[in-house]
Amino acid sequence: MTKLDNSFGFSQVPPEERRDRIRHVFTAIAGHYDLMNDITSFGIHRLWKRLLVRAAGASAGQVIVDLAGGTGGVAAKMAGADRRVVVCDPSLAMMETGRQRADTAHVSWLAAEGEAIPFADGSVDTLTISFGIRNVTHLETAIAEMHRVLKPGGRLLCLEFSKPHWLIRPFYDAFSFLVIPRLGAWIAQAPEAYTYLIESIRRFPDQETMSGLFRDAGFADVRYRNLGFGIACLHIGTKAS
Template identity: 35%
Template sequence: MTQFAHDGVVPDQESGMKKKEQVAQMFNSIAGRYDFMNRFLTAGVDIRWRKKAISQLADRRPQQVLDVATGTGDIAIMTWEMLHPQHITGIDISEGMLELGRKKIEKLQLGDHITLYKGDSEQIPFGDNSFDAITVSFGVRNFENLERGLSEMLRVLKPGGKLVVLEFSKPAQPFKTFCDIYMNIITPAVGRLFANNRKAYQYLTNSVEAFPEGKEFLSILAKTGYAATYFKRLSLGICTIYCGSKA
């Protein structure tokens, strides 16, 4: 498997733990503030980004959907509200995030439609050809091995099934200069102030900078075995939707 620059970006360079262990620990520590921070740092635009990502599946009418790196279940819940599939399964390596997601689902009385499990994107605990669609929202940067995670998702997709990835990206100049200042100075400072975890939000910046984006990410999808790949940039390139299908 090919190693990419962002595979080696971790929340704490001095820690002896592997990336996925550090990421799980990091999200456990900020779980209680995660949703608030998303809304605050993006001024709520992240909700629109998520809805646009889910809309890429509208013509497929998927019945069995897997949400990888589901976190607190935002995409899973929005997918139910927008597409009403038969069932949505979410997996994440952070039990702290999952606990909050399950409380949301219970409050919305969606327990019959959405189930969240602790699970690793690089060892997905489901059989081949299990899902009509897979979504990943701001999660692929956190994979310890990007290719392995993409291969696992391809394995559990049904033939003709579709993967939708939503991920941060780097906008073009002159907007990039403003975003660099925001991501490198403001975001870590806000993370320290509200989530008491500057490293978590500095990791966000570092992993975005190192992540292969645009056509480079499409080539990785194609190399992994995905067909009909394309991407759509959102909000001047701050965020990008990537899609690919299983032939």
């Protein structure tokens, strides 16, 4: 397996400095983020996000928070005039890019981190987060915050990269380490940012470990569905009523 270039140093710095560097990453790539997702996943990320949206089942009267919602792609698919859909993201650059999208007319925007979600206890019907939870500084704290803001019976739906099946792992690793940073340099002019993104995927907990963190935070009916042979995984948990 190709050795990961740690020149950006995310795995070797204190948590608060890591948080600042992550913010810098998303400021650097905001304008190219959606395009890069399309290219590096061959558009498959859109299918995975549609599965997330379908599982969320947004409906009239709900309060829905899309945490780390970035440019609002997922939020826009859940939004409507008869419900409140809010993107919470610490990156002002990402949200500003999203505000320019034609399909985000019914989306609200709020600058916030996963460890300190600015909603009252038990005030959110559904909380979604797609490809963003691995970027929080304190994972257990963020999951506890998601549990706190959900109403009894409310659900957390978390779509994130995970541990792929061993049959495809060598090919996936080669593509991730060799191709994606070069695409980041060519298209987004930010090779360090995409080196970080690959590092963050490799350091993220596997499917069973993530399910255990959900249960530790108090979620019930915890389950997951592998997507793309485990390249991504949709985790779901319900706050007990």
